């Protein structure tokens with residue numbers, strides 16, 4: 479199992495010289511299973527460059543929720559317009575509607591010139607079930623996390639490796655019952671990717687907004703017995719230096735827990751001991 483980060487930012491894209499190392503695109507991760515089949519998690523603006531690298535493709539897209547930073551790249555995902563692509567989309571049921579409705583809503587006039595009917599490469603929309611389900615050789619499990627509106631975390635297991643993706647989650651605001659379910663989702667994972675948007679100093683002014691600090695992410699990872707924690711969903715106002723300072727904040731608390739920061743273009747090998755391959759300059 480291998481993951482590549484195409485968008486690591488939260489809330490809104492933040493391109494520019496101060497974010498060039500960690501990237502300015504919003505949430506999108508490419509996950510390759512051992513047979514090279516493709517799972518994409520979230521469709522933030524990072525999915526545009528992923529699509530350009532793919533051309534016609536077969537893929538499953540798992541959406542965590544419908545905030546813009548997780549869906550806004552979808553109208554720019556070129557494979558969805560290519561005949562012969564087969565893209566299956568899963569997302570939570572929200573206000574009684576599934577992912578087809580919410581993705582098509584952002585493609586109505588006057589917001590966007592192309593109409594949903596042009597997405598000929600999308601073969602299927604599904605509401606994500608809460609029972610585990612199979613995607614090829616992988617088993618996928620979803621759980622609600624602590625974030626405004628219905629928001630999911632995903633656990634993907636394949637060939638003895640496990641990856642848990644929780645992009646938006648406020649650990650300190652979860653009820654004890656909710657926290658137990660989130661810990662169970664992440665239990666013993668090889669890699670947990672988790673929201674760490676705010677510093678401890680910033681958090682009191684953003685309580686209830688649905689995001690965590692590195693301390694909260696480390697605490698969750700330790701309680702779940704995770705092997706490697708990835709800090710994700712960087713605040714758009716944070717420079718590369720501020721993101722690294724947050725990583726240091728997390729490492730000072732992490733003990734034996736391995737900790738890295740998601741950087742656009744980096745590849746993380748999950749099979750065996752997780753290792754990071756730094757982004758090629760061309761990707762950035």
Ligand SMILES: [Zn+2]
Pocket residue numbers: 488489505545547548645646711
């Ligand atoms: Zn978000």
Ligand SMILES: [Zn+2]
Pocket residue numbers: 543545625646688
């Ligand atoms: Zn959100």
